[in-house]
Amino acid sequence: MKPVVATSEPAPKTPPVADRIGERLYRFDGGLRLRHNKKIACRDPVARPALPAELVVPMRQHSGPPARPCVAEGQFVLKGERIGEGPERGAHIHAPTSGRVTSVQDRPMAHATGQPGTCVVIRPDGEDRWGERTPFPAWETSDPAALRAHIRHHGIVGLGGAVFPTDLKAGAATVTPIHTLVLNGVECEPWIACDEMLMREQPRHLVEGALILAHAAGVERVVIAIEDQMGAVERALAEAAAELGGGRCRVVKVPTVYPEGGERQLVQTLTGLEVPAGGYPHDLGLLVQNVATAAAVRQAVIAGEPLVERIVTVTGHGVRHPRNLLALLGTPAAHLVEAAGGYTDDAARLVVGGPMMGYPLGSDAEPVVKATNCLLVLTTGDMRPPQGELPCIRCGDCASACPARLQPQELQFMARAAQWDAVAALGVDACIECACCDLVCPSQIPLADWFRYAKGEVRRVSSERVAAERARERFEAREARLERARQEKAERLARRKDKLRDEAGRKRQIEAALARAKGTKDPSAEDEA
Amino acid sequence: MRTFHAAAAPHLPSKRTVRGVMSQVLLALVPGIAVHAWLFGPGIFVQIVIASGFALAFEAALLRLRGRPLAPFLTDGSAVVAASLFALCIPPLAPWWIAAVAMFFAIVIAKHCFGGLGHNVFNPAMVGYVVVLISFPLQLTRWPLPRELSSGTPGLDATLQAILGGRVIAPDGIDALTGATPLDAIRTGLAEGRPLDTVLQSPVFGAVGGTGWEWLAAAFGIGGLYLLWRGIIRWQVPVATLGSVLVMALVAWVLNPETYPSAVLHCLSGGLVLGAFFIATDPVSGCASGRGRLVFGAGVGVLTLVIRYWGGYPDGVAFAVLLMNMAAPLVDRVTRPRVYGT
Numbered sequence: 098m099k100p101v102v103a104t105s106e107p108a109p110k111t112p113p114v115a116d117r118i119g120e121r122l123y124r125f126d127g128g129l130r131l132r133h134n135k136k137i138a139c140r141d142p143v144a145r146p147a148l149p150a151e152l153v154v155p156m157r158q159h160s161g162p163p164a165r166p167c168v169a170e171g172q173f174v175l176k177g178e179r180i181g182e183g184p185e186r187g188a189h190i191h192a193p194t195s196g197r198v199t200s201v202q203d204r205p206m207a208h209a210t211g212q213p214g215t216c217v218v219i220r221p222d223g224e225d226r227w228g229e230r231t232p233f234p235a236w237e238t239s240d241p242a243a244l245r246a247h248i249r250h251h252g253i254v255g256l257g258g259a260v261f262p263t264d265l266k267a268g269a270a271t272v273t274p275i276h277t278l279v280l281n282g283v284e285c286e287p288w289i290a291c292d293e294m295l296m297r298e299q300p301r302h303l304v305e306g307a308l309i310l311a312h313a314a315g316v317e318r319v320v321i322a323i324e325d326q327m328g329a330v331e332r333a334l335a336e337a338a339a340e341l342g343g344g345r346c347r348v349v350k351v352p353t354v355y356p357e358g359g360e361r362q363l364v365q366t367l368t369g370l371e372v373p374a375g376g377y378p379h380d381l382g383l384l385v386q387n388v389a390t391a392a393a394v395r396q397a398v399i400a401g402e403p404l405v406e407r408i409v410t411v412t413g414h415g416v417r418h419p420r421n422l423l424a425l426l427g428t429p430a431a432h433l434v435e436a437a438g439g440y441t442d443d444a445a446r447l448v449v450g451g452p453m454m455g456y457p458l459g460s461d462a463e464p465v466v467k468a469t470n471c472l473l474v475l476t477t478g479d480m481r482p483p484q485g486e487l488p489c490i491r492c493g494d495c496a497s498a499c500p501a502r503l504q505p506q507e508l509q510f511m512a513r514a515a516q517w518d519a520v521a522a523l524g525v526d527a528c529i530e531c532a533c534c535d536l537v538c539p540s541q542i543p544l545a546d547w548f549r550y551a552k553g554e555v556r557r558v559s560s561e562r563v564a565a566e567r568a569r570e571r572f573e574a575r576e577a578r579l580e581r582a583r584q585e586k587a588e589r590l591a592r593r594k595d596k597l598r599d600e601a602g603r604k605r606q607i608e609a610a611l612a613r614a615k616g617t618k619d620p621s622a623e624d625e626a
Numbered sequence: 627m628r629t630f631h632a633a634a635a636p637h638l639p640s641k642r643t644v645r646g647v648m649s650q651v652l653l654a655l656v657p658g659i660a661v662h663a664w665l666f667g668p669g670i671f672v673q674i675v676i677a678s679g680f681a682l683a684f685e686a687a688l689l690r691l692r693g694r695p696l697a698p699f700l701t702d703g704s705a706v707v708a709a710s711l712f713a714l715c716i717p718p719l720a721p722w723w724i725a726a727v728a729m730f731f732a733i734v735i736a737k738h739c740f741g742g743l744g745h746n747v748f749n750p751a752m753v754g755y756v757v758v759l760i761s762f763p764l765q766l767t768r769w770p771l772p773r774e775l776s777s778g779t780p781g782l783d784a785t786l787q788a789i790l791g792g793r794v795i796a797p798d799g800i801d802a803l804t805g806a807t808p809l810d811a812i813r814t815g816l817a818e819g820r821p822l823d824t825v826l827q828s829p830v831f832g833a834v835g836g837t838g839w840e841w842l843a844a845a846f847g848i849g850g851l852y853l854l855w856r857g858i859i860r861w862q863v864p865v866a867t868l869g870s871v872l873v874m875a876l877v878a879w880v881l882n883p884e885t886y887p888s889a890v891l892h893c894l895s896g897g898l899v900l901g902a903f904f905i906a907t908d909p910v911s912g913c914a915s916g917r918g919r920l921v922f923g924a925g926v927g928v929l930t931l932v933i934r935y936w937g938g939y940p941d942g943v944a945f946a947v948l949l950m951n952m953a954a955p956l957v958d959r960v961t962r963p964r965v966y967g968t
């Protein structure tokens with residue numbers, strides 16, 4: 098209840114940021130207008146490809162430590178059954194279809210590091226039979242914590258690329274007061290269209306999922322951000338939002354500029370505020386989630402289905418029929434490319450994600466994971482011609498393009514010189530690796546690559562420094578301990594010597610006394626007296 | 627299963643190349659060069675060819691000496707741009723060895739002694755120009771009169787003889803060679819104690835600037851606007867350079883119109899427009915951040931006027947640019963923008 102008596106606090110002059118989101122848009126620095134290339138994959142509705150012969154399900158599909166496989170070779174699993182036990186800061190993994198586990202082994206997997214990891218390999222039985230599905234009844238009136246536990250139970254992670262466990266992100270709301278859930282439907286990288294298709298085809302699921310997520314995070318307001326070029330999407334979403342969300346849910350169109358879909362840039366566009374360095378949108382009272390995550394939450398809560406599939410855009414000049422596919426997690430990339438008509442003759446590179454930030458796959462045997470939004474097959478003509486790199490001419494184009502307001506030309510100079518302290522001081526940690534700088538550089542310097550490397554080096558150096566500091570402290574503590582021990586020993590020795598001396602002196606005194614008592618004159622005792 | 631060659635993101639061709647940028651700059655110089663040739667005859671073409679030849683020769687020699695690959699650096703276009711800018715600064719009938727000396731200092735000293743492309747602290751074209759301006763003042767101040775004030779421009783034959791042979795044959799005698807530039811006229815006029823308005827009665831002054839010279843300035847301005855439109859240069863340097871000259875010259879003119887020429891005359895005469903759009907915008911020796919460029923441009927403008935008013939030379943753009951080149955690293959450091967989120 099509000100206090101009746103007026104408090105000394107003045108009424109806030111401007112309404113809080115929360116009420117104004119979307120009324121006016123702000124600009125973020127830099128950025129690029131890129132050729133969109135999205136339509137090509139949006140001609141057909143999202144389709145489900147045939148079951149592949151084998152599903153390779155990695156145990157690491159989320160940020161944090163990998164899940165522990167909880168099935169044995171030869172075991173039969175039903176669709177949706179848990180096959181990987183998620184650690185506390187990770188997520189569970191579920192069987193994408195029914196079938197037999199043929200092996201649990203290390204396989205190369207689609208991950209930026211390219212490292213192999215433990216995978217559960219399942220041979221589908223072809224029936225795609227669900228195990229028990231567990232919807233969450235009456236979520237509107239439920240305890241948010243219970244709702245989050247349910248979300249965790251169903252293995253939901255952020256599907257925008259960061260794959261952070263959704264329950265943890267929503268749960269952080271209880272620590273900082275969060276006022277708005279921002280659903281990020283801004284798919285700013287060229288070619289990728291999975292979120293656009295999702296918004297087009299399932300606007301109601303998406304809005305419903307958003308409301309559930311908002312409840313789980315204890316948030317009232319929902320803002321769905323989409324690009325201003327997504328015409329059809331806006332109408333569908335706005336209708337669903339009005340119908341399901343009442344006044345709580347609004348759709349905001351933001352300019353189609355790369356990297357508008359970056360969390361930090363989107364927050365800046367919507368609020369004019371910057372996410373503090375090293376912090377999260379949470380620090381500004383915002384919970385940012387990808388639209389596909391909201392749809393997955395809806396599936397988990399209403400249908401009781403864990404996260405076992407996602408929409409993947411299979412596109413590029415290197416595939417014959419670009420399209421969006423609803424792929425089971427663990428489906429090998431080759432199978433999806435096949436479902437999109439196969440490779441063209443000049444296919445030259447397979448990329449997971451978009452052309453700006455996506456990472457290349459060494460082979461198409463690698464499986465789709467929760468983070469896989471796009472398989473992009475490029476031809477030689479799409480790519481950078483192998484052209485000599487020239488020295489930086491300090492044109493500053495990179496700095497003008499940088500959304501983090503960095504000075505890439507100075508950063509690359511310092512990184513080349515391995516001056517990691519200077520690199521850190523110039524703010525390399527704020528680099529979002531968007532590659533805008535890279536794309537505009539007339540000298541063809543692989544700036545983004547340099548900065549990925551530099552960030553790693555800065556982290557390494559600082560952790561080494563911490564380790565060295567600890568080692569030094571340990572060493573000093575040990576030295577101090579030894580020194581103390583030495584001193585104690587010396588003191589003990591000294592005490593013993595004193596004692597001995599004392600004893601010797603006493604003995605002499607006794608002897609002297611005895612001698613006096615005997616009456617014999619002892620010349621030395623005489624002198625002493 | 628199919629394997630692929632992996633390379634790091636981004637997987638897109640970059641938007642431009644150094645060669646592309648330099649070609650655009652050369653293209654933007656075309657109107658200026660054309661007007662120059664129309665005003666003063668074909669000398670400018672000969673000078674550009676000679677200067678470019680020496681520039682490329684020195685470039686090749688130094689690359690070889692430093693063990694660098696020849697092809698990428700000879701074709702990047704930077705030497706030709708420097709040579710062309712230099713050629714536009716000198717009198718069109720200056721003897722050939724002027725360009726040779728200047729390009730030696732531009733390419734060998736200013737560029738390669740500092741580490742080659744991208745590493746030079748000073749604008750090579752301006753280093754070359756200033757060296758010859760100081761060393762050979764006689765050859766560097768002998769500007770012919772523009773077409774409107776003389777009986778015609780020299781033909782190619784006469785031009786070649788003048789440049790290569792040092793024999794000056796002007797269509798109507800010596801007059802064609804000793805005409806004063808507008809800035810010279812002001813300087814000598816004022817030095818002789820004549821009031822400015824009588825000095826400005828001279829036929830060397832046209833509607834807004836120097837007769838003929840105003841066309842040249844306009845042509846460079848058009849080229850500059852083209853570069854702005856194509857995003858090759860950014861607005862800060864030209865706006866700050868011309869803006870600071872306008873403001874400062876206006877204040878001086880309001881205070882004392884007897885001695886200080888009008889702001890427009892200042893902007894449109896000498897090398898200011900060329901400097902503002904083509905020389906002070908040189909990326910390597912300038913500033914990289916937006917605010918840094920504003921400071922850099924303003925510095926060039928102010929120093930140019932200071933030299934014109936009180937210095938020993940009628941024009942000061944080259945000196946101003948070199949002085950600001952020295953300050954650029956410092957300016958860049960203090961104008962570095964705040965990083966996102968900090």
Ligand code: SF4
Nearest residue numbers: 489490492493495538
């Ligand atoms: S874009 Fe490239 S050449 Fe230009 S300043 Fe940046 S790093 Fe240097």
Ligand code: SF4
Nearest residue numbers: 499528529531532534
């Ligand atoms: S990759 Fe980093 S430095 Fe380059 S534009 Fe993006 S944020 Fe700026």
